[in-house]
Amino acid sequence: MAPSAQGYNEPHNTKESPRLNTASTLRADVRTIGLIGIAHLTSHFFQLVIPPMFPLLKEEFGVGYTELGFVMTLFFIISGGFQTVAGVLADRFGGGRVLLWGVALLSCGIILAAFAPSYPLLILAALVAGLGNSVFHPADFAVLNARVNPSRLGHAFSVHNIGGHLGWAMAPVYTVAMAAFGWRSALLGAGLLGGAIFLLLLWQRDALRTDIRTAAPGGTAAAGNSRVLLAPRVLLCFVFFVLLSISMVGTQNYLIPVLRSLYDAPLLLASSALTAYLLGSAAGTFTGGFVATRTRHPERVTAAGVAALALFYLLLASGVVPQALLLATAAVSGFALGVVLPARDLIVRDAAPPESRGKVYGFVYSGLDLGAAIAPVLIGWQLDRGQSGGPLLTLAALLSFSVLLIVQTQRLQRRAKSL
Secondary structure, three states: OOOOOOOOOOOOOOOOOOOOOHHHHHHHHHHHHHHHHHHHHHHHHHHOOOHHHHHHHHHHHOOOHHHHHHHHHHHHHHHHHOHHHHHHHHHHHOHHHHHHHHHHHHHHHHHHHHHOOOHHHHHHHHHHHHHHHOOHHHHHHHHHHHHOOHHHHHHHHHHHHHHHHHHHHHHHHHHHHHHHHOHHHHHHHHHHHHHHHHHHHHHOHHHOOOOOOOOOOOHHHHHOOHHHHHOHHHHHHHHHHHHHHHHHHHHHHHHHHHHHHHHOOOHHHHHHHHHHHHHHHHHHHHHHHHHHHHOOOHHHHHHHHHHHHHHHHHHHHOOOOOHHHHHHHHHHHHHHHHHHHHHHHHHHHHHOOHHHHHHHHHHHHHHHHHHHHHHHHHHHHHHHOOOOOHHHHHHHHHHHHHHHHHHHHHHHHHHHHHO
């Protein structure tokens, strides 16, 4: 049977999934990929829309930065803690439906924050928003894996990651532009923007449907069996995501002070190096989509990219890089990271049973939140003790260990295929 727009890898309901020609299938895939990219952009945009307003919120509520930081900590705790639950719901009720609820809750949370009369209600708003944010990874990947042709999944995962980068980039620009109207107006506008995206996804919801797939024999039992999360390949993926997240967040948060301390780099140069790293990451993610699409071994692509990133960190930690080459080194480091991301997502797909992909993606991607919580404490502790190159050496060591995890994952994958 020719592939359809509704599902390529698992059995599906042929009455609801008519055979389509190649052109219409491509159009359907582009439509689904674009909508998921917009949804992921929304998630990352809302993650960074509140922190730039901390000075205004501090004055409004009479609290310190520690209390305001606690608001975002709760946001990410709820987001990470409920990702596995969101994945179970995506497997049971369909990724598209869960995604719509997530966008709605996230938007409502930001609107609640805009009207919060006190600090405790700001916390409540963050809890609602964090609950909404928990659905994006499991729901997004459930939709992409169910609807997009496998030959285009590398591009789909690339667009998904680039959408997140764009969301992060847009949030500070939006905040600065709206600051003149006050923080409440800025948050209200952001919440209404989220509402508009909810309406767009609702209007195009047929491109996000995953619940029309019929489960494979035993699929219902497997979907409800949480033991799939204890499978060795899934656990290795989770640990890998934690370590990779520590590297990503540690670099984003502390590359500037590390370069200033280690290379005596001016603030402008250090800031530009971080920008070069982020731009390199975006370019690498775009390129990684083509690489992941053409490779039959995403583990090898991931291992090579992570190993290259570890080597660049070791080079920077040595303190021998001329200041004139810091920008180029940072850009190439970011590119190496970006190439990894689409292939990384394919590794998780290969480790997950088709009927439990939402659950597995939710569990594995919660490792990103755990890594994001560990990185500031780990790297900040080293910098406070004057270890200028220590953070880079630590990240290089964690990435080197990650390569071993990827190799072991590949071995388990080969063993599973041979059974």
